[in-house]
Amino acid sequence: xxNTFETQESFAQRLWFTANQNILSLVSLALFGLYIxxxxxxxxxxPFDPLETNTSIALQGPNSQHWFGTDHLGRDVFSRxxxxxxxxxxxxxxxxxxxxxxxxxxxxxxxYYGGWYERLIGRLADxxxxxxxxxxxxxxxxxxxxxxxxxxxxTAIINIPFYIRIARxxxxxxxxxxxxxxxxxxxxxxxxxxxxHILPNCxxxxxxxxxxxxxxxxLNAAGLSFIGxxxxxxxxxxxxxxxxxxxxxxxxxWWLVLFPGFFLMLAxxxxxxxxxxxxxxxxxxxxx
Amino acid sequence: MDKQPLLSIKNLAIDFETRRGxxxxxxxxxxxxxxxxxxxxxxxxxSGKSVTAYSILNLLDKNGRLAEGEIFYNGMSLHNANxxxxxxxxxxxxxMIFQNPxxxxxxxxxxxxxxxxxxxxxxxxNWSNLEAEIEKLLHQVEIFDVDRVKNAYxxxxxGGMCQRVMIALALACRSQLLIADEPTTGLDVTTQxxxxxxxxxxxxxxxxxxxxxxxxxxxxxxxCDKFVVMEKGLVVEQNPRSHFFADAAHPYTQKLLLATxxxxxxxxxxxxxxxxxxxxxxxxxxxxxxxxxxxxRKTYGKQTNFLFSSATExxxxxxxxxxxxxxxxCVGLVxxxxSGKSxxxxxxxxxxxxxxxxxxxxxxxxxxISSKDFIRHPLRKDIQMVFQDPxxxxxxxxxVFDLISEPLLRLGAYRSKEDLNSKVEELTRQVxxxxxxxxxxxxxxxxxxxxxxxxxxxxxxQPKLLILDEPTSxxxxxxxxxxxxxxxxxxxxxxxxxxxxxxxxxxxKMLSHRLLxxxxxxxxxxxxxxxxxxxxxxxxxxxxxxxxxxxEKKSPALAEL
Numbered sequence: 001x002x003n004t005f006e007t008q009e010s011f012a013q014r015l016w017f018t019a020n021q022n023i024l025s026l027v028s029l030a031l032f033g034l035y036i037x038x039x040x041x042x043x044x045x046x047p048f049d050p051l052e053t054n055t056s057i058a059l060q061g062p063n064s065q066h067w068f069g070t071d072h073l074g075r076d077v078f079s080r081x082x083x084x085x086x087x088x089x090x091x092x093x094x095x096x097x098x099x100x101x102x103x104x105x106x107x108x109x110x111x112y113y114g115g116w117y118e119r120l121i122g123r124l125a126d127x128x129x130x131x132x133x134x135x136x137x138x139x140x141x142x143x144x145x146x147x148x149x150x151x152x153x154x155t156a157i158i159n160i161p162f163y164i165r166i167a168r169x170x171x172x173x174x175x176x177x178x179x180x181x182x183x184x185x186x187x188x189x190x191x192x193x194x195x196x197h198i199l200p201n202c203x204x205x206x207x208x209x210x211x212x213x214x215x216x217x218x219l220n221a222a223g224l225s226f227i228g229x230x231x232x233x234x235x236x237x238x239x240x241x242x243x244x245x246x247x248x249x250x251x252x253x254w255w256l257v258l259f260p261g262f263f264l265m266l267a268x269x270x271x272x273x274x275x276x277x278x279x280x281x282x283x284x285x286x287x288x
Numbered sequence: 289m290d291k292q293p294l295l296s297i298k299n300l301a302i303d304f305e306t307r308r309g310x311x312x313x314x315x316x317x318x319x320x321x322x323x324x325x326x327x328x329x330x331x332x333x334x335s336g337k338s339v340t341a342y343s344i345l346n347l348l349d350k351n352g353r354l355a356e357g358e359i360f361y362n363g364m365s366l367h368n369a370n371x372x373x374x375x376x377x378x379x380x381x382x383x384m385i386f387q388n389p390x391x392x393x394x395x396x397x398x399x400x401x402x403x404x405x406x407x408x409x410x411x412x413x414n415w416s417n418l419e420a421e422i423e424k425l426l427h428q429v430e431i432f433d434v435d436r437v438k439n440a441y442x443x444x445x446x447g448g449m450c451q452r453v454m455i456a457l458a459l460a461c462r463s464q465l466l467i468a469d470e471p472t473t474g475l476d477v478t479t480q481x482x483x484x485x486x487x488x489x490x491x492x493x494x495x496x497x498x499x500x501x502x503x504x505x506x507x508x509x510x511x512c513d514k515f516v517v518m519e520k521g522l523v524v525e526q527n528p529r530s531h532f533f534a535d536a537a538h539p540y541t542q543k544l545l546l547a548t549x550x551x552x553x554x555x556x557x558x559x560x561x562x563x564x565x566x567x568x569x570x571x572x573x574x575x576x577x578x579x580x581x582x583x584x585r586k587t588y589g590k591q592t593n594f595l596f597s598s599a600t601e602x603x604x605x606x607x608x609x610x611x612x613x614x615x616x617x618c619v620g621l622v623x624x625x626x627s628g629k630s631x632x633x634x635x636x637x638x639x640x641x642x643x644x645x646x647x648x649x650x651x652x653x654x655x656x657i658s659s660k661d662f663i664r665h666p667l668r669k670d671i672q673m674v675f676q677d678p679x680x681x682x683x684x685x686x687x688v689f690d691l692i693s694e695p696l697l698r699l700g701a702y703r704s705k706e707d708l709n710s711k712v713e714e715l716t717r718q719v720x721x722x723x724x725x726x727x728x729x730x731x732x733x734x735x736x737x738x739x740x741x742x743x744x745x746x747x748x749x750q751p752k753l754l755i756l757d758e759p760t761s762x763x764x765x766x767x768x769x770x771x772x773x774x775x776x777x778x779x780x781x782x783x784x785x786x787x788x789x790x791x792x793x794x795x796x797k798m799l800s801h802r803l804l805x806x807x808x809x810x811x812x813x814x815x816x817x818x819x820x821x822x823x824x825x826x827x828x829x830x831x832x833x834x835x836x837x838x839x840e841k842k843s844p845a846l847a848e849l
Contacts, residue, residue: 181639181673182675183694186699187663187695187698190663284729285684
């Protein structure tokens with residue numbers, strides 16, 4: 001018997017253990033941390049004002065002063081890519097948080113109570129899924145008005161059905177386990193049993209969905225900005241940066257597209273990878 | 289018959305590569321088996337009995353390997369055999385049946401298809417005699433309504449029937465050796481008897497060699513010619529049947545033997561040391577019943593057509609039950625699967641509403657309170673339950689402390705941290721759980737420890753009635769013995785009343801004063817335990833008693849056969 005069994009493992013210990021499991025976990029966690037750090041601190045250390053134009057230095061290639069070059073208005077691409085991290089992550093996190101909370105609540109209620117709840121919620125999800133999702137998002141933004149908050153709502157709405165489905169499947173697996181009956185016998189109400197006993201046991205698979213979803217949400221927000229909906233220039237956002245740069249790619253100014261595009265791709269990649277790591281982290285059975 | 293044994297294993301050792309290095313799971317195992325013999329590999333969980341058997345078929349997990357020793361099958365070394373020979377032997381000569389036959393058969397294929405495939409791939413039948421062969425096979429495993437079974441999907445058959453089909457599949461490819469891994473665990477005792485009788489007959493008449501992996505000494509004693517008793521990867525005892533009980537030499541075998549419930553063993557005899565409860569007085573019995581059940585009935589409706597008709601098919605789970613439980617008393621409830629005993633327990637614990645009938649608890653009609661409202665009712669803490677599956681009934685994310693303190697926080701008046709800590713500590717001490725386990729998660733505990741956590745949680749609020757739903761059926765016999773003794777201690781110490789539910793008459797009778805026997809939703813017999821055991825009236829009770837393999841602890845179990 002090992003002595004570490006006898007105390008509760010701290011979160012930091014678990015994080016370290018999980019990260020050590022394989023190199024990909026370590027890399028994804030490191031990148032994840034890096035993105036968060038950039039998002040939180042970029043306004044304090046970027047070398048240039050991302051909105052300041054200076055046509056005399058327009059369309060310069062990467063050099064020692066402007067690492068990622070400058071755009072057609074002479075704005076520093078590096079600063080713009082860095083500052084965009086906050087906006088893109090902000091959109092993704094809030095959209096995913098909304099769809100996770102609403103979708104999971106609806107899905108688990110459908111599975112736990114069954115009957116009409118299940119039919120109603122199930123059909124609701126089916127209706128949303130019947131539309132091509134990006135077109136639906138475009139429609140929502142177009143109807144609600146072209147603003148940042150509406151981009152978040154649109155991204156949230158198109159993701160809700162996925163959480164409904166996963167939560168419903170997971171909860172119906174857990175619902176008949178005996179620990180649920182034990183929780184009821186201990187005086188937990190049905191609602192409390194559902195949200196404090198069953199749902200935490202569904203977390204491992206939901207967490208994977210959350211992180212993959214983060215990638216989608218970033219892509220979705222960037223896509224909407226790319227076609228001119230949502231975030232509007234001159235605000236820096238990866239999708240806008242790529243859209244603006246696209247005009248110049250023919251004339252050979254590749255840096256305008258490459259750097260924001262690469263940052264976007266790497267972010268999606270990171271979130272997809274970090275999912276498995278996070279699942280291992282929240283699953284008690286995976287702990288030592 | 290040839291002199292050479294069909295299977296012989298010599299100095300077998302198996303290693304597993306794990307995160308903490310190489311672990312030797314089995315060492316120095318040697319035995320041999322002839323045609324027509326039944327060999328029992330007996331041991332508790334973790335003893336290496338399954339690993340030994342699986343290594344014969346080379347079915348070890350990826351990280352396991354045969355480290356030393358040799359396995360000879362029909363004179364051929366399986367260890368050195370090439371892949372093709374091995375596949376030949378594995379597919380045709382050696383067959384295996386498992387604990388859960390339902391999940392071993394492919395759920396989307398009919399029974400007939402399974403058999404047809406087996407016969408055709410091995411070339412034992414052609415188009416002209418295929419159906420006749422199938423009929424012959426099914427008759428061999430004593431299935432006589434061939435047409436129904438042939439066209440049934442596995443889920444449409446009972447567990448016992450599926451196990452017969454599995455045996456028929458083994459016979460279909462003319463297997464010489466059958467490895468049965470706990471083939472009757474999870475089946476009713478009456479079904480167990482018929483399956484084991486069948487296996488035994490096939491061995492004797494069909495010259496089949498059988499390895500029976502089991503934890504049940506009674507079963508081994510009744511049906512097997514040879515025993516290999518294993519503990520922690522070692523063979524501790526190897527005996528021909530006639531000597532087994534007379535001179536079980538090894539202390540482990542003696543311990544197992546002692547812990548196995550039998551016809552005349554009392555609870556205190558299950559362990560070698562005398563248990564704590566003996567010095568505790570029997571709680572005084574009240575004259576008014578604690579719990580009265582009157583005409584309890586539960587039916588489940590099945591809607592047949594969604595749109596047009598509202599015709600419902602009714603399935604009666606519990607029919608018109610009447611019984612009482614007095615305080616301080618233990619009442620046993622026995623029955624096979626589907627007899628309605630679990631439904632009864634769920635209604636009594638108010639997790640489910642009865643269709644009709646009344647449950648009076650200390651004179652209050654608790655059926656008048658819906659199961660939803662009962663959660664908040666003050667009587668909730670007086671009726672608690674210990675569940676069958678010690679693993680499944682513990683929330684895997686909660687530590688032992690969380691699990692035990694849950695009912696205290698929800699239903700008890702424990703608000704200060706010190707009160708709560710000391711109460712949880714007291715409870716862990718009461719159920720014999722080391723206090724340093726308090727922050728462990730369920731998967732870090734053994735089966736017996738998990739059972740103790742479940743009991744601690746149930747007695748936390750000092751309930752008046754504790755419903756024990758097969759609390760020991762998932763445990764090893766030696767662990768079962770200590771848990772049963774713990775339950776008896778707690779009953780005397782705290783003056784609890786028990787409703788003890790089990791499929792095993794011999795387990796129930798050790799604790800209970802009175803006995804209820806249930807069959808197909810009805811209580812067919814009730815009375816004082818001693819009277820029911822010595823003179824069962826109802827044929828179902830008689831059948832139950834006859835079906836359980838008994839070991840006579842003092843004399844060799846040669847009697848029948």
